[in-house]
Amino acid sequence: MKRYTIFVITENFIGILNRITIIFTRRGINIDALTASESRIEGIHRITIEVTASEDSVIQLVNQIEKIIDVIKAFYHEDDGVVYQEIALYKIPVSKLDGGLEKIIRQHNAKIIAAEPDFVVLELSGHKEQTQELLEILKGYGLLEFARSGRVAVAKRMHTIDSYVK
């Protein structure tokens, strides 16, 4: 079992996400995270799926995803084949904001992106290990809320979407 990133390049067709996720459901494979966005080319979407599985089953998943009529291309990479980033938001009560916390924020390169009378919101972008580390620390600071995005990623391989769209 390893962590893989599956990229799906697809037409923007109603229900496409559903068609993709039932392929995972049917095989009892959990999706760790999923993000969808419009690509560089109008009308074409890219979906990034993070999954922990054996390479064999990832190959099967990708084959089945690519079989979907409105999918243009699907492929997968191991972590070292992609450049990726996740964003995490942490909501902390103002009362806990002291010199110690300030130092932690600085050390982790986190940013305060909102300050309200009762709370502040910190933002940290990075890999899961980094955002997780800060999460563990902030639990000691009365963390009120935490949210982390799925992975946004680009492949290291020099291929452009255009080469798939004939």
Place this chain on the structure above:
Amino acid sequence: MKDLMIRGADIVVKTLIEENAEIIFGYPGGAIMPVYDALYDYHDKIKHVLTRHEQGAIHAAQGYARVSGKVGVCLATSGPGATNLITGLADALIDSTPLVCITGQVAAHLLGTDAFQETDMVGISMPCTKWNIQVRSAEEIAPAIAKAFFIARSGRPGPVLIDITKNAQTDFGEFNYVPCLGFRSYQTKIEINRDDVQKAAEVIDAAERPYVLFGQGVVLGKAETEFKAFLDKTGIPAASTLLGSGALPQDHPNFVGKLGMHGNYAPNLLTNQCDVLIAVGMRFDDRVTGDVKRYAKQAKIIHLELDPAEISKTVKSHYSILGDCKDSLALLTEAVSQNSHEEWLEKFRELEREENAAVVQHDITPTKVGLTMGEVIHQVNQYKADDAVLVTDVGQHQMIAWRYFNYKKSRTQVTSGGLGTMGFALPAALGAQMFDFSRQVVCVVGDGGIQMTIQEFGTIMQTKAPVKVILLNNNYLGMVRQWQQMFFDKRYSFTELDNPDFVKIAEAYGIKSQKISDRSDLNEAIEDMLIHDGPYFLEVVVEKEDNVFPMIATGCSVEEVRLS
């Protein structure tokens, strides 16, 4: 401009006609009534068959598609009408049958409100369609149907569903039909890689005991001639899957029999003795492979396949040729050397004699008092036409009919393979017959399965489709009973049936009928049935507790195929 505008419902029918659909199998209801209203005006251009259940409609469309090679068309209303199609969709998807199903849907403004007979049909049918779409305006109808036909019949065929809201059917729109010839996310033309062909040819030429397995891909790819040419040149023994039967005439010298759980002895056993295994248009279903961990491990595997997702899905192939087997077989035949494999073929013949002595003798020339299923099919062979279509249901009778039917022509095999859908046969036979009244269509069905769709006698009555129905009545859910006998200590839990008087039922539908239980009546009964002009129902009472052999039990390897 205004007069170019027509009702969405008319667009539906006109587009179907443009797509050369000749016949629709369907059942009306509220949300599809505008389309039915439109059909009234076009009845001279497109036929409609009113089945007695939507499941019957879709199985009929499947039967029609299988024998004709065309796209089967099916029509149903929203809600329960639409959900009744699901079994057929799943069946058609797993058996690669091209279908376009159109369902009515509540008006667009009611979507998501739990309106009367509203069902999320696009959601429900997603896992069992090749593609589906909901259409909410009249203008979208023609492009959607054109695309649906293209998707259904191209590449690896499959069922497609279009859900059309009622307002789209009643609104006016421009009729803007343009045939669909392809689109960017769906590549259907695969260029064969010549290097792959060359490599495969070298492996085949060097093989001492090469062995070909062929499936429905040969039929779907219309590659029967190319396939035969390949065998003629290489002299390689070839065995068929359930759905591949008919792709090669059984009297071809290289044909060695049928594969799988209840296939023939030699083809299963020798899978583990060949040195090169060439799979053509088949997908290594678990009913063919038995335990994959012990399947053809000694062999180099070459897979000729159109669907990239099938390559190395369950059985890893060492070489593959991706693309239409009509093209790949032609290239491969060119690339291989003339050869023969008489000694190797003789091994198959030897084991065939063993199977004859141990199984076939009992099945077709029995010593028991009761009739066997095998001898019934054997008699059918004596009288049937070469291009007679065999439609079977699911169970012991299916396996026996397939084992003993003498396939001579392509597209004569119609059965539910991948899904194993009981209730398939009667409507599928009707659909197959609707394609061509002059073809013999023989429907072999069990006493369990016939009762799942027996209402389609009504459709046979109304269409006068001259289907010949043979009921092999063992008063049991026979296949399940066989498993109970073999693997559950003969604990016959809920498999015995108290059956109705089937002949009376058929007669109530005006179908000429006969029931026999004596061997002495068999010959004449089969002959009478096959020469009868019109539908015919023949009930044959057979041995209650007979079993189908050979058999590869679940979890066993192909070489553990047993004769008793």
